[in-house]
Amino acid sequence: MTAILEAETVSLVIGSATLVDGIDLRINAGEMVAIVGPNGAGKSTLLRMLSGDLRPTRGQIRLKQQNIHAYPPRLLAHHRAMLSQHVNVTFPFTVEEIVHMGAGDSGRAAAQRLVDAALTEVDLASFAHRQLPTLSGGEQQRAHFARVLVQLACGEAQHGPGLLLLDEPTSSLDMRHQIDLVETARRRAQNGTAVVAVLHDLNLAMRFADRIVLLHRGRLAVDGGRTDAITAETIRRIFEVDVTIDYTDQGVPFLLPQTMRPTGRPTA
Amino acid sequence: MTALADSADRTKRRSGYALRPPASLTLICLFAALAGAALVALTMGAAGIPLARLPAALGLWADAAPASTLARDQLVLWSIRIPRIAAAAMVGALLAASGAIMQGLFRNPLADPALVGVSSGGAFAAAAAIVFTDSRFGQSLLFMQNQLLPLAAFVGSLLTTIVLYSIASRSGRTSIAIFLLAGIAIAAIANAGLGLLVFIADDRQLRDITFWLLGSLSGATWPKLATLAPVLALAAIACVSIARGLDVLVLGEAEAFHSGVDVERLKRISIVLVSAMTGVAVSVCGVVGFVGIVVPHLLRLVIGPAHRLLLPASMLLGAVLMVGADTLARTIVAPAEMPIGVLTAAIGAPFFLGMLLRQRGLVSL
Numbered sequence: 001m002t003a004i005l006e007a008e009t010v011s012l013v014i015g016s017a018t019l020v021d022g023i024d025l026r027i028n029a030g031e032m033v034a035i036v037g038p039n040g041a042g043k044s045t046l047l048r049m050l051s052g053d054l055r056p057t058r059g060q061i062r063l064k065q066q067n068i069h070a071y072p073p074r075l076l077a078h079h080r081a082m083l084s085q086h087v088n089v090t091f092p093f094t095v096e097e098i099v100h101m102g103a104g105d106s107g108r109a110a111a112q113r114l115v116d117a118a119l120t121e122v123d124l125a126s127f128a129h130r131q132l133p134t135l136s137g138g139e140q141q142r143a144h145f146a147r148v149l150v151q152l153a154c155g156e157a158q159h160g161p162g163l164l165l166l167d168e169p170t171s172s173l174d175m176r177h178q179i180d181l182v183e184t185a186r187r188r189a190q191n192g193t194a195v196v197a198v199l200h201d202l203n204l205a206m207r208f209a210d211r212i213v214l215l216h217r218g219r220l221a222v223d224g225g226r227t228d229a230i231t232a233e234t235i236r237r238i239f240e241v242d243v244t245i246d247y248t249d250q251g252v253p254f255l256l257p258q259t260m261r262p263t264g265r266p267t268a
Numbered sequence: 269m270t271a272l273a274d275s276a277d278r279t280k281r282r283s284g285y286a287l288r289p290p291a292s293l294t295l296i297c298l299f300a301a302l303a304g305a306a307l308v309a310l311t312m313g314a315a316g317i318p319l320a321r322l323p324a325a326l327g328l329w330a331d332a333a334p335a336s337t338l339a340r341d342q343l344v345l346w347s348i349r350i351p352r353i354a355a356a357a358m359v360g361a362l363l364a365a366s367g368a369i370m371q372g373l374f375r376n377p378l379a380d381p382a383l384v385g386v387s388s389g390g391a392f393a394a395a396a397a398i399v400f401t402d403s404r405f406g407q408s409l410l411f412m413q414n415q416l417l418p419l420a421a422f423v424g425s426l427l428t429t430i431v432l433y434s435i436a437s438r439s440g441r442t443s444i445a446i447f448l449l450a451g452i453a454i455a456a457i458a459n460a461g462l463g464l465l466v467f468i469a470d471d472r473q474l475r476d477i478t479f480w481l482l483g484s485l486s487g488a489t490w491p492k493l494a495t496l497a498p499v500l501a502l503a504a505i506a507c508v509s510i511a512r513g514l515d516v517l518v519l520g521e522a523e524a525f526h527s528g529v530d531v532e533r534l535k536r537i538s539i540v541l542v543s544a545m546t547g548v549a550v551s552v553c554g555v556v557g558f559v560g561i562v563v564p565h566l567l568r569l570v571i572g573p574a575h576r577l578l579l580p581a582s583m584l585l586g587a588v589l590m591v592g593a594d595t596l597a598r599t600i601v602a603p604a605e606m607p608i609g610v611l612t613a614a615i616g617a618p619f620f621l622g623m624l625l626r627q628r629g630l631v632s633l
Contacts, residue, residue: 053522077528084523090375091518091573101516104528129285144519151527 002029003065004163004194005080010049010059012042019045021218022059027196029161032189034209034226035198038239041215043198044085047167050196051082063163077104078155080163083148085171087140089132095119095143096128102150114153118146121184123177137172145169145181152193161192168198182208203254206230214238227253289570291577298584302357305588309353309595314603315344355488356594357587358496359549360559364586365507365579366545367560368567372514372575373538374436374447377565378623381546382557384451386428388458390543390550393424395465395477418495422547428454429543433535437521483554483609485594492552499548504583506541510534511575518573556609558616559586565623 007025011018020042027033035043048054050061052068061068063079071079081102089098099118103111119125122142132140148164155162166185170178178201186208189195199205205212205226212229214222216238222229230253235243242258311317323329325341363381370379370386381387397420432454436447466477479487513534516524525531549556563586564578571577590608593615597608 048522051526053525073525073530074528077526082523082526084520084526087519087523089518090377092568093515093518093573097515097572097574098519101519101527105512131285147527 003027004029004063004161005050005196006062007050008060008062010046010056010061012045012049012054013057018218020049020056023215023220025050025213025220025223027163027194029194030189030192031211032186032195032197032209033211033213034205035196035213035215036200036202036205037215037221040217042218043215044167046215047082047165047196047198050163051080051165052076053082074104077151078159078162080165081148081152081155082165083145083167083169085167087144089140092131092133094129095124095132095135095146098132098143099147099150102147102152103154104151106154111150111154114150115146118149118153121149122146123180138174138177141169141172142177142181145184149184149188152188156193161194164188164193164195166195166197168200170199170201170204178204202230202235206253206255227251230255288572291571294571294577294581295584298581298588301588302584302591305591305595306353306357309356309591310345310349312595312599313344313349314598315340317341317344351490351493352485352488352594353591354493355496355552356485356590358493358500359485359553359556360586360588360590361500361583362496362503362545362549362586363556363559363590364563364582365503366542366549368564368575368578368582369507369510369514369538369545370542370560371564372517373433373535373542375518375520376447377568378448378561378620380558380561381425381429381542382555382560383455383620384432384448385453385455385458386425386432386542386546387550387555387557388455388462389428390421390425390547391481391555392458392461392465393420393427394551395462395469396420396424398473398476399465399469415495418548418551421551422544424458425547425550426540426543428458429539433539479554481554481609482607483556483612484597484605484607485553486598486605488552496548496552499544500583503541503545504580506537507575507579507583510537510541511579514538514575515573554607554609556590556612558612558620559589561623562616562619563589 003026005025005027007023009022009024010020011022012020023046035046037043045054049056050068052061052063052071055069063071063076068076096115096119099115100111102118103114106114116125119128122145124139124142124146127135127139127143132143135143145166148166152162152164164185169181169185173181182197182204185195185197189210197209199209207226209226212222212224212226213220214229214234221238222234230245232243232245235241235255243255244258245253245255247253307319307322310322311319317325321337321341324338325345327342367380370381371377373379394417397416401416432447432450435450462477462481466474469477513524513529516527516529517531517534519527521531524534564582567578567581567585571581593611594608597606597611600606
């Protein structure tokens with residue numbers, strides 16, 4: 001397996017707060033990894049470091065065997081695409097124009113095919129000429145996902161399998177579009193892309209990810225396969241919620257919270 | 269109730285569809301409008317030159333008009349009116365495009381160099397140059413007017429923009445409220461400084477400073493065009509190179525970086541560009557507000573927000589508007605002249621208020 005992304009004991013300290021503390025992570029091509037954890041565990045911060053946006057105060061991140069901060073922004077965008085949690089567009093760009101932004105400096109005709117395909121994939125083909133700010137939150141999120149898919153496709157056409165980072169991509173989506181989005185990401189992983197997604201829904205994570213990385217207070221608590229990483233004991237220790245874990249007929253694990261009463265310190 | 273909400277929702281959604289004219293048509297129409305405005309401006313003024321006499325006065329073909337009339341027409345056109353119209357067009361182009369760039373940079377349709385104190389900063393620096401270097405350069409007035417003042421206005425605008433940006437943006441996010449309030453505070457400081465300079469200036473300096481405060485194109489001369497033209501040409505070239513970056517910047521700084529934009533470089537270029545364009549415009553005609561806010565806003569409604577078309581179209585519409593406003597300024601109270609800054613503010617401020625009201629529901633301050 002070729003490693004697309006390697007994080008070596010990365011830490012981020014801002015003032016006296018340690019947001020991320022000595023995390024080691026290796027993401028292979030074709031792998032879909034879910035980052036989960038309670039609020040404030042450092043998930044989004046870790047993802048922003050993996051994207052090259054935040055610079056770790058200690059440790060190093062390598063993208064395809066090269067220090068991620070050695071890439072100029074344009075080249076970096078060819079190798080990794082990232083969807084941020086909140087993107088707020090003030091000007092009346094159309095959905096199509098926004099999705100085109102993912103294509104960067106690619107040729108117009110080739111880009112248009114990718115844009116059309118991505119819009120169909122996120123179920124927004126009929127919204128192409130609508131102004132983005134008039135769309136609902138979930139529809140906007142899908143439009144931005146389409147933009148990131150175009151960016152990934154443009155990069156992979158030139159440089160082979162890349163890295164796709166998603167920060168809570170399902171937060172404003174209804175159930176059907178949550179599943180659609182995660183399945184789309186999964187298809188990319190099957191084609192060789194390394195996918196890392198911050199997810200809040202543990203059931204969604206266990207259903208679709210190959211691997212689950214559980215963060216707690218900036219540290220790596222668990223890094224394992226989707227069927228064995230999460231145990232009732234782990235959930236109780238980290239989320240302070242009692243759960244039972246059951247399995248579907250296909251052997252997919254799912255969580256059922258037993259009590260919402262915190263057993264110790266209230267979670268943030 | 270539900271039916272009402274549904275129908276309102278549908279109307280809103282229908283209006284969400286973008287119907288935009290093709291880029292070439294937009295630019296052709298704007299060029300035609302500019303040519304028309306310039307033609308009207310050529311014929312109007314304290315000394316009227318009827319359309320029939322215009323070709324002869326411009327030297328296009330001979331005319332039966334008496335030689336003395338021809339000579340007078342030519343003098344008016346070539347030494348007063350043409351440089352003034354050209355200056356108005358260039359200043360309008362600079363102001364409108366710098367407004368569009370600033371709005372893209374701050375991701376905020378309410379940004380305008382005059383509104384947030386960038387023009388005042390430039391005017392303050394120019395006034396300071398008048399008061400403090402007068403004794404040294406009094407002998408070479410031309411150097412002062414053509415080189416020193418534009419430079420001072422540019423530096424003043426640059427410093428103001430940098431201060432404004434560093435106050436308003438923190439870790440990649442720009443707060444609209446802080447940005448506007450900081451802009452108002454900075455404008456107040458610059459205006460206080462201007463007041464102080466007015467207080468200590470002598471009579472002749474005072475006359476020069478008043479010119480910055482109100483804004484007028486009456487001082488437009490050929491040498492000033494020689495300062496404006498290269499800045500406009502450089503700005504037009506730079507606009508092409510930053511257009512895509514400004515588009516992507518609408519997603520926010522972090523997301524623009526993720527999309528491959530060198531955000532720091534884009535910000536640096538934009539800030540220098542806005543300062544140079546505003547500074548040079550201020551040095552030629554003083555503080556003229558609202559062109560930078562009205563023009564890009566109107567255009568976005570019609571042609572959309574993509575900067576590749578918005579920036580050149582803003583330049584053209586800004587030029588049209590400014591030529592029109594200047595023609596009005598020098599004819600409505602002829603033979604006296606109304607300060608053009610007064611005119612643009614009288615038209616632009618109500619427009620700005622209307623914009624605020626319209627957007628109250630959409631933009632959260």
